[in-house]
Amino acid sequence: MTSIDALILAAGKGTRMVSPRPKVLQTLLGETMLTLVTATLSSMPRIGNVLTLVGNGADQVCAEAGAAAARLGGTARCIRQERQLGTGHALMTAMPHLPGDGSVLVVNGDAPLLTTDVLNRFLDEALGADVAFLSLMLDDAASYGRVIREHGAVRAIVEAKDFDPALCGPLADAHEVNTGIYLFSLPAVRKLLPRLSCENRSGEYYITDLISLGLADGMDVRGIRAEGAGCEASALLGVNTPAELAAAEDILARRRAAELLASGVILHAPQLVRVSPLSTVEGGAELSGPCEICGDSVIRSGARILSHCVIRDAVIDTGVEIREFCHIEKAEVRRGAIIGPYARLRPQALVDEDAHVGNFVELKKTHLGRGSKANHLTYLGDAVIGEGVNFGAGTITCNYDGKNKFRTTIGDRCFIGSNAALVAPVTVGDDALVGAGSVIVEDVPAGKLALGRGRQVVKDRRR
Numbered sequence: 001m002t003s004i005d006a007l008i009l010a011a012g013k014g015t016r017m018v019s020p021r022p023k024v025l026q027t028l029l030g031e032t033m034l035t036l037v038t039a040t041l042s043s044m045p046r047i048g049n050v051l052t053l054v055g056n057g058a059d060q061v062c063a064e065a066g067a068a069a070a071r072l073g074g075t076a077r078c079i080r081q082e083r084q085l086g087t088g089h090a091l092m093t094a095m096p097h098l099p100g101d102g103s104v105l106v107v108n109g110d111a112p113l114l115t116t117d118v119l120n121r122f123l124d125e126a127l128g129a130d131v132a133f134l135s136l137m138l139d140d141a142a143s144y145g146r147v148i149r150e151h152g153a154v155r156a157i158v159e160a161k162d163f164d165p166a167l168c169g170p171l172a173d174a175h176e177v178n179t180g181i182y183l184f185s186l187p188a189v190r191k192l193l194p195r196l197s198c199e200n201r202s203g204e205y206y207i208t209d210l211i212s213l214g215l216a217d218g219m220d221v222r223g224i225r226a227e228g229a230g231c232e233a234s235a236l237l238g239v240n241t242p243a244e245l246a247a248a249e250d251i252l253a254r255r256r257a258a259e260l261l262a263s264g265v266i267l268h269a270p271q272l273v274r275v276s277p278l279s280t281v282e283g284g285a286e287l288s289g290p291c292e293i294c295g296d297s298v299i300r301s302g303a304r305i306l307s308h309c310v311i312r313d314a315v316i317d318t319g320v321e322i323r324e325f326c327h328i329e330k331a332e333v334r335r336g337a338i339i340g341p342y343a344r345l346r347p348q349a350l351v352d353e354d355a356h357v358g359n360f361v362e363l364k365k366t367h368l369g370r371g372s373k374a375n376h377l378t379y380l381g382d383a384v385i386g387e388g389v390n391f392g393a394g395t396i397t398c399n400y401d402g403k404n405k406f407r408t409t410i411g412d413r414c415f416i417g418s419n420a421a422l423v424a425p426v427t428v429g430d431d432a433l434v435g436a437g438s439v440i441v442e443d444v445p446a447g448k449l450a451l452g453r454g455r456q457v458v459k460d461r462r463r
């Protein structure tokens with residue numbers, strides 16, 4: 001079976017979104033629309049290359065396409081549309097990058113809820129056509145292009161702006177709209193594209209005019225209605241405005257929560273649990289809303305995430321408990337560890353098995369060894385900490401001298417007294433004890449007691 005290339009149209013201005021950010025970079029559950037569409041297409045075995053057409057904010061959009069492809073194990077291919085003269089012009093711009101006599105699946109980049117089910121069903125019916133598009137029945141056609149049929153046969157798609165009920169009324173089923181998903185045979189579009197004109201209310205080249213042009217040429221043109229399981233209208237929503245973005249995000253969150261419940265994840269306040277489609281939560285894990293699990297996070301079976309946590313690109317192992325109000329990013333927490341409440345794990349924090357990280361404790365680029373405990377008001381940065389170490393409240397690794405970062409190394413079974421400042425680079429050997437309130441500027445040998453503080457003086461009070 002020859003594979004079909006896919007083209008994501010992502011060059012538009014997104015004027016209706018108002019935001020200065022390119023529309024396809026708006027996010028749902030922490031993922032850009034572009035990443036969501038790319039992920040769906042990339043997961044389909046019959047799709048070959050995924051090309052992205054960029055224009056408005058091209059560098060940013062291209063960088064995001066690259067990041068998405070890298071996460072999905074591929075490489076991005078971006079094509080630049082220097083001026084955004086419409087979706088038809090977008091396809092013209094991409095044609096030199098689509099050689100051969102196969103087909104191309106074209107998808108609007110602002111359809112973040114697309115599913116493989118919808119696309120597969122569409123492809124099953126569209127393959128072999130010269131021009132095919134996917135339509136949807138809606139109660140309110142809103143700003144979608146209207147599908148015009150005569151005796152059931154497709155005649156055209158008329159854009160909302162150009163729709164005149166007086167002219168099209170008798171032929172239009174006001175409820176059938178174009179979803180912005182197309183399959184084109186490449187030889188057919190090569191023939192039709194030069195005939196596109198921009199004589200319409202927007203002054204743009206419409207991809208949708210290829211339907212009437214194909215029919216005029218006697219081609220096999222198919223308007224395929226999205227029907228059946230997995231093809232709900234919600235999967236095909238186009239996102240143009242902040243309100244549509246909010247609605248789409250809500251749908252995606254519910255869909256994800258339903259998937260997780262079905263796979264055996266326990267959700268408390270499921271309507272407040274926000275999990276990225278790219279994050280993995282294994283059956284047998286437990287999440288309490290409100291919480292947010294985003295990026296490429298992995299939450300393993302038996303892990304418990306209590307409420308008000310934000311977890312991004314982190315791995316949380318089985319038997320871990322993340323208590324309320326924790327922020328965890330690009331970190332790993334191993335089996336049996338307890339984090340929080342109110343803890344912050346920053347990039348490259350590794351909390352080893354059965355370790356505890358308590359309230360107002362921050363870890364960055366630090367390995368906290370097995371069974372070690374930092375339970376109160378502590379900062380550990382650029383540190384390697386052995387097993388069974390206990391940190392008193394208020395311990396600080398002073399890792400930065402204003403110019404460079406330095407490492408703190410602490411052996412096994414050490415006891416670091418409250419309010420100690422460990423001025424890096426410094427090493428504390430196994431079984432050493434650091435007195436409370438010490439400023440440690442020199443290495444502490446194994447098994448020794450180090451005190452680095454002024455001796456207490458007791459004097460008579462002046463009356």
Ligand code: UD1
Pocket residue numbers: 009010011012013014053055081083084085086087088089090108109110143144145146157159177178179180205206207208237238239240
């Ligand atoms: C489009 C369809 C409409 C359909 C709707 C579905 C056209 C003319 N109309 O309308 O029939 O019902 O999608 O959501 O296609 N883009 C480019 N380059 C451009 C212009 C747009 O890449 O020059 C991209 C945009 O980034 C966007 C997509 O094409 O991702 C669709 O453009 P948009 O302006 O949102 O079209 P709609 O008005 O929503």
Ligand code: CA
Pocket residue numbers: 108110238239240
């Ligand atoms: Ca749109």
